[in-house]
Amino acid sequence: MAIGFDFGTSNCSVAHVVNGHVQTIPLSENETFILSALCAPTRAAVSEYLFRCLNIAPSSSAGEAVLSRAMSDNRAEGLEVRLDDVLFGKQALNLYLEDPDYVYYVKSPKSFLGTLQLREPQLVLFEDIVCAMMANIKSRAEAYLGQEITETVIGRPVVFNTLGGEKSNIQAEGILYRAASRAGFKHIEFQFEPVAAGLDFESTLTSEKNVLVVDIGGGTSDCSMIRMGPKWLTKKDRPETLLAHAGKSVGGNNLDISIAFQRFMLEFGKETNYKSGKAMPTMFFWEAVATNDVNAQRKFYSYENLETLKRLRAEAMYPEKVQRLIQVHQKALGHMVVGEAEKAKITLSDQSEYIASIDLLSEKIDIPIFSEQMEKSIAEPMRQIKNLIKEILLQGEVTPDVVYITGGSARSPIVREAVKSVLPNTPIASGNYLGSVTEGLARWADLCFK
Template structure:
């Protein structure tokens, strides 16, 4: 059986064809979207879980390649008294729940896709990313097969135009290799890729009654991608669509960047960012940006380092209000920074429907709350939002013609700030909303049918 697999930065979704129409499967209770998160009681248990899920023909080579890690995993189990049937790895919303309860005890991973294609990754880093992605794909595939009652063997996986901003060709090749290896380990026999904005456009095209030139804008968690595409009844049944795709643009800026900017500018002040120093010197801000830049391995490494701890203790002595730094120190010690950024994401979502949103930080300090206004959100995300709009303009310029309609999708595309910026900067062109979370998976399923059906 074939499927379309949206292995997203923020969420995963999987679709199959039913009666000629793509249908997204429920992956977690009634939810069709599974947050791209994993929480393990120990890092090495991620590799162990992959080993346990492999097919017989893949297991022997994998066990040899990961022998040292698997030995450490067994030692951890014995030392902590975990039995073989104990749950030690959690996914999606359960992963968030476990992390919130025990932030410093286990190993929490959010949005691993945002790290794929990063420069300077050593072989062991790439191998670990393969394990994380394979484990998440195994989990989604199993849940989907329970739902369908059939084995999923062929898939089309979505990919951004560029995974990272620098050395795009090398970066993309590295990331696609990780995804391919992971998908094969998850049990897929055939794996193809399709650009995410193209997939979103294919879903939109199913319902077009006339031919149009469409600017498809997919604002994902980790990247924003644009495609100028000729669409409609004259095009949708073609297998080769290369001549219909007029331009592609993409950059590593997405919903996560909006969350990070909002966390930094609106939440970090209660932890001391911008606070007054006795010396009269400005408060260093890089410490705070490192804390909330949760999609950057280097920033997280620096924030967790001894040097950062020492700097925070020194700054505390220099602050007029040291209590603010006490909060920041507590956040670092208990690894609450991912929780803070998650709060910012929830505020972003809430501000799509309401004019203000109260963020509760009572896990840091009782009754600690921050109210964020929609206008403050718009100001906070001005920089990444500007990059997104420039990508749209570049796609239009590269195509050499104006679109008849702009089709926007992706979770952050729901934000009034995003839609207002598009209308203000692109001009008088109709802007249509799609299924903000499901259009890519649906389009990938349509493409899977054309390749494998």
């Protein structure tokens, strides 16, 4: 049996085709989406969980070395890894929020894929995390359907990491492929996410059109210019219809991080001075909320940085604010702060004001944020998204008949206005913002594995 698998930055979902109709498969309490999050007692617990609880072996000698080290570390800590020690989705998030100091929490591992200059053990860990999440989703889908799933089409962005180029794409797709194979999929294909979203839109067309698909996902923004229409619906080989592709590693997460950095970090000491009058560096505040940058997170949460932050507090004009930054470090609260920024972004799509509430355990900070402030905070990522649309127009050398906009962040009026600013005279269509990629992947899987 074949499914379309959207391994998303924010959420994951799967679907299949039954009698020509796409059916999304419930994954959690009748919800068709599961949060892209994992929580475990320790980082080392993830690798042992796969081997001991799911009988999933490493895919390389480097993986075997990581597993051996993980099992040794777990024994040294007196940890016997059990099946219910590793949680996923909202259960993982709830445990993290309940006790962030004593768990290993990962959200949006897809954001880390394609990061270059990483050591082999880190790449192995990413593969293990992705494999654990995929195995969990596969198991849930099989339990619902009552049959084994062996074939899948997995969505991927046009560009995983803007800085790494094609090397990043090869590394990231390799991790996804190995993880899916270890999770039990026997036949695996990939499809660009904007193309998949376009396939879903194509099923509604009654005539031929040049369609610009703009997919604003959690971690990436992708554009594809595609010639669409009824005559292409059942064709797998259609290279002449794929006119251009472009992508950047900027998406909804970047908007959340920008809000957290520009607005929230003011309460943690950003834009304040040392007692000497010299301006305090901003890098510390950026690294605290850059949850999609593995190197920034590793630097912020290092023991050496804790000592630096303490010196910063001693020299700061407002030490009580820097103490909050230390709390973020000591309690691993970066994901919580960015999560509150995401709530602000969503709420301000429909309202003019939102009161963010950041719980540092020792105190709770209420921060008002207005829609104009949010728009200013996300100006830079929005500029990048507009430039991406301009790039695809140059590549495709055609004017689209319609723009099909999708992705969770595409619901924001600010995003839609950005698209309009580049193509003011082109109609904009939208469908299932969160589900169009999944549904398109399911359609492609139905074609691939017939």
